[in-house]
Amino acid sequence: MKSDHELIESINKGQSDAFEVLYYRYRDWAVNLAWRFTGNRNDALDVLQETFTYLLGKFPDFELTASMTTFLYPVIKHISLNIKKKNLRFSSENDISNSEIVDPNTNTNDNISNELAAVLKILPEELREILLMKYIDSMSQEEIAQALDIPLGTVKSRLYRALQILRQDARTRSYFLE
Numbered sequence: 001m002k003s004d005h006e007l008i009e010s011i012n013k014g015q016s017d018a019f020e021v022l023y024y025r026y027r028d029w030a031v032n033l034a035w036r037f038t039g040n041r042n043d044a045l046d047v048l049q050e051t052f053t054y055l056l057g058k059f060p061d062f063e064l065t066a067s068m069t070t071f072l073y074p075v076i077k078h079i080s081l082n083i084k085k086k087n088l089r090f091s092s093e094n095d096i097s098n099s100e101i102v103d104p105n106t107n108t109n110d111n112i113s114n115e116l117a118a119v120l121k122i123l124p125e126e127l128r129e130i131l132l133m134k135y136i137d138s139m140s141q142e143e144i145a146q147a148l149d150i151p152l153g154t155v156k157s158r159l160y161r162a163l164q165i166l167r168q169d170a171r172t173r174s175y176f177l178e
Helices: 004-012 016-038 041-057 068-089 093-098 111-122 125-135 141-148 152-168
Strands: none
Touching: 004 016, 016 041, 016 068, 041 068, 068 141, 111 125, 111 152, 125 141, 125 152, 141 152
16 A cells, blocks of 8 residues: 555656545545534535645645645635635525534434533634544644644643543543543
8 A cells, every 4th residue: 555655756747546546545534524614514525526626736746745634634624614604604594503513423312422512512613623633533733733833832732721621521521530
């Protein structure tokens, strides 16, 4: 199995099948991330398409200086937020207030998942984002700092604050007990 850097080198040399391998390697992650930002599966699929169209436009001569997820994260976030903003302009207030985001990877009848989702909603966005990047996307603190273009110390302090909030909430406190 070729590494991302080997695939990028192949794409730079004109081997289009290498782009397909890269696409299939990251498409599920990209759609799930876009879904977290947009709250809508169709919008997430649009983000996926725009993201990989953007990536394709970087070739030839593209140089990956970080991990692929670190490179793609801000692209997906930017495209997602633009699509979400555009959709909000065309939605009525009732549509917005009655919409509830449901994670496609969880069973909505599961009380634990519902409680965890409720607790995550109370976290400020900048704390929730870093927590999800760390524990859902499995990104290192250094990758998070690079993807968000913030200092490593900021990532560490936000992660610490997010975990403190979760430890103090009665619904999630038991996850932190030994």
